[in-house]
Amino acid sequence: MADVTMPQLGETVTEGTITQWFKNVGDAVAMDEILFEVSTDKVDSEVPSPVAGVVTEILAAEGDVVEVGQVLCRVGDADAAPAAVPEAAPAPEPVPVPEPEAAPSPEPAPAPAATPEPEPAPAPDPVDAPTPATTDGLILSPVVRRLIADNGLDAGQITGTGLGGRITRNDVEQVIQARAAGSTPEPAAPAPAAPTAPAAATTAAPAPVAEAPRPAVGARDQVVPLNNIRKRTA
Structure with a gap:
């Protein structure tokens, strides 16, 4: 018979909660077949059977908080019967006590009609544990x-x-x-900015200054010296 315990699912995990049983007492189970699912504050995990056999005992119910290393169920050989619940010892039969003779009493009044007891509700059909x-x-x-x-x-x-x-x-x-x-699309890269053309420097060159024409001296011109009269007149 093998004991199935709460596994250590992390260095800091000390306990877990049983969320679901996949097997009942008396069910056959194969090696590495899932027995139950346990949830911790770190991870949820399914615990398989270490051996093949029959589930003989379930020691924790769904919703129970169990500590690491605690025995949760037992798996026995295939021909092993599940643990039987001990029957209660029969109660001893009461010893009859002789009743004393009672004096005659007046006739009692008629008793009211007895109210019929309600029939008990039928028990719900057991629900089989889901298999993986x-x-x-x-x-x-x-x-x-x-x-x-x-x-x-x-x-x-x-x-x-x-x-x-x-x-x-x-x-x-x-x-x-x-x-x-x-699936999230990456943002498109921004388009490069167009280069700005440099402003052309337009500096006008100063216009050349034209020289005044000089009177040309012809070959036929003759210079006459002034005499005294012409000097005075001039």
Whole structure:
């Protein structure tokens, strides 16, 4: 018989909460088949059976908070019967006591009609614990299967990090986050600014100053010296 305990799921994890049982007492279980799912403040994980056999005892219910190392169920051989609940010892039969003779009493008044007792409500039919779904040979819990179906993922493309390489909820959420990050378009690079043409320097050169024409001395002109009369007249 093998004891299945609460596993150590992290260095700082000391306890966890049982969220779901996949097996009941008396159910057959194969080696590495999922027994229950446990949730901690760090990660959710599915715990498989270490051996093949029959579940003989379940020591914690769904919703219970259990410590690391605590025995949660026991798995025995396939021919082992589940632990029987001890029957209560039968109560001793009462010894009849002779009744004393009573004096005759007056006739009692008629008793009111007895109210019929209500019939007890029928007990609800037991609900079988869900078994993990399989996809292409992969064993998936209902939580993981629902995440894969809701997000349109392919279970065969997801790498499992759980016990025995099983796909956990954390594995599916990482794939969803990676796909969302890859679909965001990158911002377009800004167009380069057109170069500004430098202003052409237009400095007008000063116009040349034309020289006044000088009277030319012809070859036929004759210079006559002034005499005294012409000097006085002039």
